[in-house]
Amino acid sequence: MVHDLTKNVTELYKAxxxxxxxxxxxxxxxVTASGIDQPIQWSSEHYDPELALVYYNYRHYNxxxxxxxNRDPIGxxxxxxxSIYVRNNPSMLYDLHGLETTDDEMAKALEExxxxxxxxxxxxxxxxxxxxxKQAARNVIEKxxxxxxxxxxxxxxxxxxxxxxxxxxxxxxxxxxQGKNGEVEPEDAPPCPFGYRLAGIWHxxxxxxSKDLYETF
Numbered sequence: 737m738v739h740d741l742t743k744n745v746t747e748l749y750k751a752x753x754x755x756x757x758x759x760x761x762x763x764x765x766x767v768t769a770s771g772i773d774q775p776i777q778w779s780s781e782h783y784d785p786e787l788a789l790v791y792y793n794y795r796h797y798n799x800x801x802x803x804x805x806n807r808d809p810i811g812x813x814x815x816x817x818x819s820i821y822v823r824n825n826p827s828m829l830y831d832l833h834g835l836e837t838t839d840d841e842m843a844k845a846l847e848e849x850x851x852x853x854x855x856x857x858x859x860x861x862x863x864x865x866x867x868x869x870k871q872a873a874r875n876v877i878e879k880x881x882x883x884x885x886x887x888x889x890x891x892x893x894x895x896x897x898x899x900x901x902x903x904x905x906x907x908x909x910x911x912x913x914q915g916k917n918g919e920v921e922p923e924d925a926p927p928c929p930f931g932y933r934l935a936g937i938w939h940x941x942x943x944x945x946s947k948d949l950y951e952t953f
Contacts, residue, residue: 872910894938
């Protein structure tokens with residue numbers, strides 16, 4: 737069984753090494769060409785032909801609609817839209833369990849390869865940031881909220897956490913993006929850097945509503 741960089745099974749091989757069958761998909765996972773009928777296809781997860789759904793451990797995905805049929809168990813930490821699939825970018829991103837989009841696995845894989853080649857096994861990320869996730873969000877909101885109100889445009893982004901190996905404590909940084917047509921999708925902000933994980937999201941309001949700076953975080 738062979739899969740592509742976003743885990744979609746593309747080929748099955750026979751014991752003699754020849755191709756038994758190949759699979760093609762629409763951008764959101766509907767199978768358009770296949771041979772052998774077996775359940776592990778899109779995203780290397782289990783496909784139920786009777787339900788026409790893919791099971792991802794925590795919830796089911798409908799490839800015909802490109803949406804989860806259940807709300808995200810981790811809430812808005814992944815996206816404000818609780819049924820959106822991999823931030824509407826299935827050609828570059830994937831979801832391991834039906835909880836959270838994976839956007840740094842390739843970087844991690846390349847780093848693991850580098851470690852194996854170099855023989856280094858004690859790499860420590862140079863973590864930077866403040867010691868509180870809420871403080872990181874407060875700092876970036878206080879920076880952009882005046883601009884947001886003045887120009888009546890929303891800003892938003894991610895709060896990213898990095899664990900300091902020596903102290904076992906986290907430091908937090910933020911990324912940001914300006915909204916379009918007055919509104920912002922925080923998930924459109926740059927992803928967390930290598931070595932950091934997503935800890936939350938933040939966004940400002942324009943002129944209409946700026947009473948609660950921290951309601952989204």
